[in-house]
Amino acid sequence: MRIAVPKEIKNNENRVALTPAGxxxxxxxxxxxxIQQSAGLGSGFPDLAYQNAGAIITPTIEETYSKGEMIMKVKEPIEPEYSLIKENQLLFTYFHFASNKPLTEAMIKSKAICLAYETVEKDDKTLPLLVPMSEVAGRMSVQKGANYLEKPLGGRGILLGGVPGTLPAKxxxxxxxxxxxxxxxxxxGLGADVIILDVSLPRMRHLSTVMPKNVKTMMSNEFNIRHLIKNADLIIGAVLIPGAKAPHLITRDMLKEMLPGTVLVDVAVDQGGCIETCKPTTHEDPTYTIDGVLHYCVANMPGAVPYTSTLxxxxxxxxxxxxxxxxxxxxxCDKYPELHHGFNIIKGDIVYQAVADTFHLPYVPVSYYLNHH
Known part of the structure; x- marks a missing residue:
């Protein structure tokens, strides 16, 4: 098969869909x-490394798309790419169709086969191609939060782990x-006092056994949230409902209850966010302040650490x-049944129920295509 990897052209997206090892x-x-020329540079992989691995370097994005039977990407195609996608071409990337109608319409029109990383789902409900980026974003959220708690950046001026004789951040x-x-x-690990809120008792039992002593768990409900935000220094939104919008657990009126200089990091912002006042920001302009509370809501956090994220x-x-x-x-799909759920659009038909429902468009079961081969 001919596999083509274009260079990502979305704002500040430095990841690449294939390493030289791949x-x-x-x-x-x-x-x-x-591989399109310089596609791997942002992640630290020069063209020569790909050539040594046997890949062919293509000079332009147009030529790259024209060569591939399968296109591997990181982020969804954006408007300049729509016309480059051909009928029957297999696209393997993050799509997030439910939040992007123009993209959905363009892919239907292209008659390509769209396989979305984020909806590949195993029987136990795990999302194997979303997990690695969630791990990166989760770890980064604390790194960024600790940074923005510094006074010159708009935070409370508090050190996450504290020092002997002072209390650590909450x-x-x-x-x-x-x-x-x-x-x-x-x-x-940085020494903060941590509370995790969740609605699942089995999940909280598990976290209580594996986490160090400075991590506590509490049931997530409005009463507990309103009580805890009054003293929190850093609040991280980490709620995901696969394929759907996240619920607003922190509402606009709650900001007035928070300490000035509190930092909010909403990792769920690409699915609408779980903090009402969050709107997507970019790595170029990552934060804004409302009611004295600093918001960090970058929608592609892993794009800032492309070497780690790409690997x-x-x-x-x-x-x-x-x-x-x-x-x-x-x-x-015979070897990896979880790929069934990954198909979102095939040859002009929407084959993923949630996407069809979002845009009130006809739905065709993916089995129609898989049983006709």
Whole structure:
């Protein structure tokens, strides 16, 4: 199969969908790999590393798209790319269709096969291609929060771990999933006082057994949230409802209850956020202040640490991509049934129920296409 990797053109997106090591695995198995010139530079992978792995460097984005039977990307295609996508081409990337109608319409029109990282789902409800980026974002949320608690950056002027004779910062984490757990590890490791709020007792029991003594768990409800925000220094929003908008656990009126210089980091911002006053920001202009409370709401946090993020992402995507290349998209589902859920649009039909429902468009079960091969 011919695999093509274009350079990401979204604002400050430095990740790349394939490492030189991944390219080598493909070429070793008899596939052709086309990498757009300088696509890996932002992640620290020069063109020469890809050439040494057997890949062919293509000079332009147009030529890259024209070569590939499978296009591997990190972020969803943006408008300049729509016209480059061809019928029957397989696109393997993050799409987040439910929050982007123009993209959905463009992909329907292209008659391409759209396989979304974020909806590949195993029987136990885990999302194997979303997990690595959630781990990165969870850990980064504390790194960023600790930074913005510094006075010159608009925070309270408090050191996350404190020092002997002073109290450490209080960190409140909304949600005990992957993001919340990773955030708690980082914050507790730096010596902060951490409270994780969640609605699942089994999850809280698990966290209580694996977390260090400076991490406590509490049931998530409005009463507890209103009580805890009064003294919190750093609040991290880590609520995810797969494919749908996150609920607003912190509302506008609650900001007045917080200490001036409190820092809010909403990791769920790309799905609408769980803090009402959050709106997506960029790495160029990451923060803003409302009622004396600093908001950090960058929608692609892992893009700031592209070397780590690219390695973490490609570790997860490569086994699937290899199977897709070896067997084709229909047969690949035999080995990895979780790929069924990954298909969102096939040849002009929406095959993922939540996307069809969001835009009130007709839905065709993915089995229609998988049983006709």
């Amino acid at each position: 390219a080598q695995e493909f070429t070793k198995n008899g596939h052709q790999v086309f 960190v409140l984490i909304l949600g005990g999933g992957i993001v919340g757990t990773q955030a708690a590890w980082m914050a507790s 973490a992402l490609t570790n997860a995507t490569l086994p699937y991509a290899m199977e897709l290349a070896q067997k084709g998209w229909q047969e690949a």
